[in-house]
Amino acid sequence: MASQPQLITGNATVLNTGEEIIVSLTIANTGDEPALQVYLTGATLGSARRISPQNFPVHIGSLQREGSGSIGTRFSNTGLVPGQQYLLTLRGTYQAGATLGFVVNRYLRIPEPAPYASPRLRSHVNVLLNNATWTYTIFNDEPLGSALYIAAFHLDIVAPTTVTGTPPGWQSESDLMTYAGWISENAHVAPQQSLGGFEIQSPTGRSESTAYSLISWDHTLNDAGPVGLDTVLSPSRAR
Numbered sequence: 001m002a003s004q005p006q007l008i009t010g011n012a013t014v015l016n017t018g019e020e021i022i023v024s025l026t027i028a029n030t031g032d033e034p035a036l037q038v039y040l041t042g043a044t045l046g047s048a049r050r051i052s053p054q055n056f057p058v059h060i061g062s063l064q065r066e067g068s069g070s071i072g073t074r075f076s077n078t079g080l081v082p083g084q085q086y087l088l089t090l091r092g093t094y095q096a097g098a099t100l101g102f103v104v105n106r107y108l109r110i111p112e113p114a115p116y117a118s119p120r121l122r123s124h125v126n127v128l129l130n131n132a133t134w135t136y137t138i139f140n141d142e143p144l145g146s147a148l149y150i151a152a153f154h155l156d157i158v159a160p161t162t163v164t165g166t167p168p169g170w171q172s173e174s175d176l177m178t179y180a181g182w183i184s185e186n187a188h189v190a191p192q193q194s195l196g197g198f199e200i201q202s203p204t205g206r207s208e209s210t211a212y213s214l215i216s217w218d219h220t221l222n223d224a225g226p227v228g229l230d231t232v233l234s235p236s237r238a239r
Contacts, residue, residue, distance in 0.1 A: 005096050006031035007038075009088075009106040010068055016082065018113035020051055021075045023088065027104065029063035035094040036062045039208070040071060045108065046086035048075040053231045054124075058209045059158070060092070082112045121148060123214045123228035132205050134234060135165065137196035138214055140189045147220035149188035150228075153198060154181045156210040159235040165199025174200075188217055202235035210234045 010026030023045070029035050039057035043050060052074040060069040071090065080086060085107045093101050122141035127134055136155070142148045156179055163180050166172045169187025174180040180200055189195045209231040216225035 003032045004100075005029050005033050005035035005063070005094060007035060007063070007092075007094070007102045007104055009090070009104050012088075012106060012108060014108050014111055015116070016077060016111045016113045017116045019077060021045065021048065021077050021080060021110060022116075023071075023073045023075070023108065025071050025073075025088070025090075025106070026068045027060060027063070027071060027090070028068040029065060032065055033096055034062060034064045034067075035096060038063055038069060038092060038094040040090060040092045042089075042091035043071075043073045044087075044089045045073070045075045046080065048080055048086070049078065050075055053209045055207070055209050055231075055233045057092070058231065059237065063094075077110070077113075080110050082110050085109045119226040121150070121214055121216045121226040121228035123150060123216075124230065125153075125212055125214070125232045127233050129207060129233065132203065132235075133164065133199060133201050134207070135196065136198040136232070137194055138189060138198065139194045140191050142191035142216075144192050146191040147218050148216040148225045149190055149219055150195075150214050151185075151188050151217035152181065152183040152213075152215040154179060154213045154215070155200075155232070155234060156212065157200070157202075157234050158208070158210060158237040159202050159204050161200050161202045161235055163199070164201045165197050167195055167197040170198075188219075200235070204235045204238075206236035207233040208236040 214228040218225040
Protein backbone atom coordinates (compact mmCIF):
# COMPACT_ATOMS: atom_id res chain seq x y z
CA MET A 1 0.00 0.00 0.00
CA ALA A 2 1.41 3.37 -1.01
CA SER A 3 2.38 5.70 1.79
CA GLN A 4 1.15 9.24 2.24
CA PRO A 5 3.43 12.18 1.39
CA GLN A 6 6.25 12.59 3.88
CA LEU A 7 7.72 16.10 4.14
CA ILE A 8 11.16 16.65 5.64
CA THR A 9 13.70 19.47 5.71
CA GLY A 10 16.55 19.43 3.21
CA ASN A 11 19.60 21.59 2.68
CA ALA A 12 19.79 24.82 4.69
CA THR A 13 21.86 27.98 4.32
CA VAL A 14 22.06 30.45 7.22
CA LEU A 15 23.43 34.00 6.92
CA ASN A 16 23.94 36.48 9.75
CA THR A 17 24.11 40.04 8.40
CA GLY A 18 24.61 41.55 11.84
CA GLU A 19 21.02 42.79 11.82
CA GLU A 20 19.03 39.76 10.73
CA ILE A 21 19.28 36.02 10.17
CA ILE A 22 18.49 34.90 6.61
CA VAL A 23 17.53 31.24 6.21
CA SER A 24 17.20 29.45 2.87
CA LEU A 25 15.86 25.92 3.21
CA THR A 26 14.43 23.14 1.06
CA ILE A 27 11.45 20.94 1.95
CA ALA A 28 11.47 17.51 0.31
CA ASN A 29 8.79 14.86 -0.13
CA THR A 30 10.15 11.38 0.65
CA GLY A 31 6.76 9.64 0.54
CA ASP A 32 5.32 7.58 -2.31
CA GLU A 33 2.44 9.98 -2.99
CA PRO A 34 2.68 13.59 -4.23
CA ALA A 35 1.98 16.49 -1.88
CA LEU A 36 -0.06 18.95 -3.91
CA GLN A 37 -0.50 22.68 -3.32
CA VAL A 38 2.00 22.90 -0.48
CA TYR A 39 1.69 26.14 1.50
CA LEU A 40 3.81 27.51 4.33
CA THR A 41 1.57 28.85 7.12
CA GLY A 42 4.05 29.51 9.93
CA ALA A 43 7.77 29.82 10.71
CA THR A 44 9.64 30.30 13.99
CA LEU A 45 13.32 30.31 14.95
CA GLY A 46 13.69 29.98 18.71
CA SER A 47 12.06 33.09 20.20
CA ALA A 48 13.38 35.44 17.49
CA ARG A 49 11.06 37.99 15.88
CA ARG A 50 10.13 36.98 12.34
CA ILE A 51 10.77 39.68 9.73
CA SER A 52 9.74 37.77 6.62
CA PRO A 53 7.40 36.39 5.44
CA GLN A 54 5.30 39.16 6.94
CA ASN A 55 2.09 37.24 6.25
CA PHE A 56 0.97 33.73 5.37
CA PRO A 57 0.26 31.55 3.46
CA VAL A 58 3.26 31.30 1.12
CA HIS A 59 2.95 28.95 -1.84
CA ILE A 60 5.77 26.39 -2.13
CA GLY A 61 4.38 24.28 -4.97
CA SER A 62 3.39 20.68 -5.58
CA LEU A 63 6.03 18.18 -4.49
CA GLN A 64 6.17 14.90 -6.34
CA ARG A 65 7.92 11.85 -4.91
CA GLU A 66 11.53 12.88 -4.15
CA GLY A 67 10.64 16.42 -5.22
CA SER A 68 11.58 19.52 -3.24
CA GLY A 69 10.72 23.20 -2.94
CA SER A 70 12.56 26.16 -1.46
CA ILE A 71 11.65 28.48 1.38
CA GLY A 72 13.21 31.78 2.45
CA THR A 73 12.72 33.32 5.89
CA ARG A 74 14.29 36.21 7.80
CA PHE A 75 14.45 36.79 11.55
CA SER A 76 15.84 39.49 13.81
CA ASN A 77 19.19 38.43 15.24
CA THR A 78 18.35 39.99 18.63
CA GLY A 79 18.79 37.33 21.29
CA LEU A 80 20.41 34.83 18.94
CA VAL A 81 24.01 34.04 19.90
CA PRO A 82 26.52 33.14 17.15
CA GLY A 83 27.74 29.57 17.56
CA GLN A 84 24.56 28.46 19.32
CA GLN A 85 21.83 26.27 17.81
CA TYR A 86 18.15 27.21 17.68
CA LEU A 87 15.13 25.25 16.57
CA LEU A 88 13.55 26.28 13.27
CA THR A 89 9.92 25.13 13.02
CA LEU A 90 7.93 25.33 9.79
CA ARG A 91 4.21 24.66 9.56
CA GLY A 92 2.04 24.28 6.52
CA THR A 93 -0.65 22.45 4.60
CA TYR A 94 -0.84 20.28 1.49
CA GLN A 95 -3.41 18.41 -0.55
CA ALA A 96 -3.47 14.59 -0.66
CA GLY A 97 -7.11 13.65 -1.09
CA ALA A 98 -7.88 16.20 1.66
CA THR A 99 -6.19 19.24 3.17
CA LEU A 100 -3.58 17.98 5.62
CA GLY A 101 -1.17 19.80 7.91
CA PHE A 102 2.55 19.27 8.43
CA VAL A 103 5.23 20.41 10.85
CA VAL A 104 8.97 20.07 10.22
CA ASN A 105 11.82 21.01 12.57
CA ARG A 106 15.53 21.55 12.16
CA TYR A 107 18.24 22.91 14.47
CA LEU A 108 20.25 25.74 12.89
CA ARG A 109 23.60 27.03 14.11
CA ILE A 110 23.89 30.83 13.98
CA PRO A 111 27.10 31.91 12.18
CA GLU A 112 29.25 34.89 13.03
CA PRO A 113 28.05 38.18 11.49
CA ALA A 114 29.26 38.86 7.96
CA PRO A 115 28.34 41.62 5.49
CA TYR A 116 25.54 40.79 3.08
CA ALA A 117 26.79 39.99 -0.43
CA SER A 118 25.13 43.04 -2.01
CA PRO A 119 23.61 46.27 -0.64
CA ARG A 120 19.89 46.18 0.07
CA LEU A 121 17.45 49.06 0.18
CA ARG A 122 16.01 49.58 3.64
CA SER A 123 12.29 49.54 2.92
CA HIS A 124 9.00 47.74 3.44
CA VAL A 125 5.45 47.53 2.12
CA ASN A 126 2.14 47.44 3.99
CA VAL A 127 -1.15 46.25 2.51
CA LEU A 128 -4.81 46.82 3.38
CA LEU A 129 -7.40 44.35 2.03
CA ASN A 130 -11.02 45.45 1.71
CA ASN A 131 -13.74 44.01 -0.57
CA ALA A 132 -11.32 42.20 -2.92
CA THR A 133 -9.19 45.35 -3.20
CA TRP A 134 -5.54 45.30 -2.14
CA THR A 135 -4.11 48.77 -1.36
CA TYR A 136 -0.36 49.09 -0.81
CA THR A 137 1.76 51.71 0.94
CA ILE A 138 5.51 51.73 0.32
CA PHE A 139 8.00 52.93 2.93
CA ASN A 140 11.54 54.19 2.45
CA ASP A 141 13.36 53.21 5.66
CA GLU A 142 16.72 54.65 4.63
CA PRO A 143 18.11 57.17 7.16
CA LEU A 144 17.62 60.89 6.65
CA GLY A 145 20.31 62.22 4.36
CA SER A 146 20.52 59.06 2.28
CA ALA A 147 20.60 59.60 -1.47
CA LEU A 148 18.42 56.53 -2.10
CA TYR A 149 14.85 57.33 -3.14
CA ILE A 150 12.22 54.76 -4.17
CA ALA A 151 11.46 55.08 -7.89
CA ALA A 152 9.61 51.84 -8.73
CA PHE A 153 7.44 49.16 -7.12
CA HIS A 154 7.07 45.71 -8.71
CA LEU A 155 4.65 43.08 -7.38
CA ASP A 156 4.42 39.44 -8.46
CA ILE A 157 0.82 38.26 -8.82
CA VAL A 158 -0.61 34.78 -9.40
CA ALA A 159 -4.28 35.49 -10.18
CA PRO A 160 -6.30 37.65 -12.60
CA THR A 161 -5.72 41.20 -11.39
CA THR A 162 -6.56 44.74 -12.50
CA VAL A 163 -4.63 47.85 -11.46
CA THR A 164 -7.21 50.26 -10.03
CA GLY A 165 -5.05 52.80 -8.20
CA THR A 166 -1.88 54.71 -9.07
CA PRO A 167 -0.45 57.64 -7.03
CA PRO A 168 -0.01 61.04 -8.75
CA GLY A 169 3.27 61.26 -10.64
CA TRP A 170 3.48 57.48 -11.10
CA GLN A 171 2.60 55.21 -14.03
CA SER A 172 1.38 51.62 -13.85
CA GLU A 173 1.82 48.57 -16.03
CA SER A 174 0.63 44.98 -15.71
CA ASP A 175 0.02 41.85 -17.78
CA LEU A 176 -3.06 41.27 -15.54
CA MET A 177 -1.85 37.80 -14.48
CA THR A 178 1.80 37.62 -13.37
CA TYR A 179 2.88 41.11 -12.32
CA ALA A 180 1.78 44.64 -11.52
CA GLY A 181 4.24 47.50 -11.48
CA TRP A 182 4.46 51.22 -10.87
CA ILE A 183 7.26 53.62 -11.80
CA SER A 184 7.94 57.32 -11.40
CA GLU A 185 10.36 59.68 -13.10
CA ASN A 186 10.28 62.50 -10.55
CA ALA A 187 7.82 61.69 -7.73
CA HIS A 188 10.29 59.49 -5.88
CA VAL A 189 9.77 58.50 -2.23
CA ALA A 190 12.41 60.14 -0.06
CA PRO A 191 14.11 58.54 2.95
CA GLN A 192 11.83 58.26 6.01
CA GLN A 193 8.79 58.97 3.80
CA SER A 194 5.95 56.73 2.57
CA LEU A 195 3.49 56.72 -0.31
CA GLY A 196 0.12 54.98 -0.59
CA GLY A 197 -2.48 54.55 -3.29
CA PHE A 198 -1.04 51.56 -5.14
CA GLU A 199 -4.19 49.51 -5.66
CA ILE A 200 -5.25 46.29 -7.38
CA GLN A 201 -8.49 44.31 -7.56
CA SER A 202 -9.14 40.64 -8.25
CA PRO A 203 -12.19 38.34 -8.38
CA THR A 204 -10.62 36.16 -5.69
CA GLY A 205 -11.27 37.23 -2.13
CA ARG A 206 -8.33 35.30 -0.69
CA SER A 207 -4.70 36.26 -0.31
CA GLU A 208 -1.27 34.67 -0.30
CA SER A 209 2.17 36.19 0.04
CA THR A 210 4.07 36.87 -3.18
CA ALA A 211 7.36 38.61 -3.87
CA TYR A 212 7.78 42.33 -4.38
CA SER A 213 10.70 44.60 -5.14
CA LEU A 214 11.24 48.29 -4.42
CA ILE A 215 13.80 49.82 -6.77
CA SER A 216 15.75 52.86 -5.65
CA TRP A 217 17.29 55.75 -7.55
CA ASP A 218 20.50 57.28 -6.20
CA HIS A 219 20.00 61.06 -6.39
CA THR A 220 23.71 61.71 -5.88
CA LEU A 221 24.97 59.39 -8.60
CA ASN A 222 21.87 59.87 -10.79
CA ASP A 223 21.76 56.13 -11.32
CA ALA A 224 19.88 53.04 -10.18
CA GLY A 225 20.52 52.03 -6.58
CA PRO A 226 19.94 48.97 -4.39
CA VAL A 227 16.68 47.02 -4.38
CA GLY A 228 14.49 46.05 -1.44
CA LEU A 229 13.03 42.53 -1.68
CA ASP A 230 10.40 40.81 0.43
CA THR A 231 6.88 39.35 0.28
CA VAL A 232 3.44 40.85 0.83
CA LEU A 233 -0.16 39.66 0.51
CA SER A 234 -1.68 39.71 -2.98
CA PRO A 235 -4.61 37.87 -4.66
CA SER A 236 -4.40 34.11 -4.15
CA ARG A 237 -4.18 31.56 -6.94
CA ALA A 238 -6.95 28.99 -7.37
CA ARG A 239 -6.64 26.13 -4.85
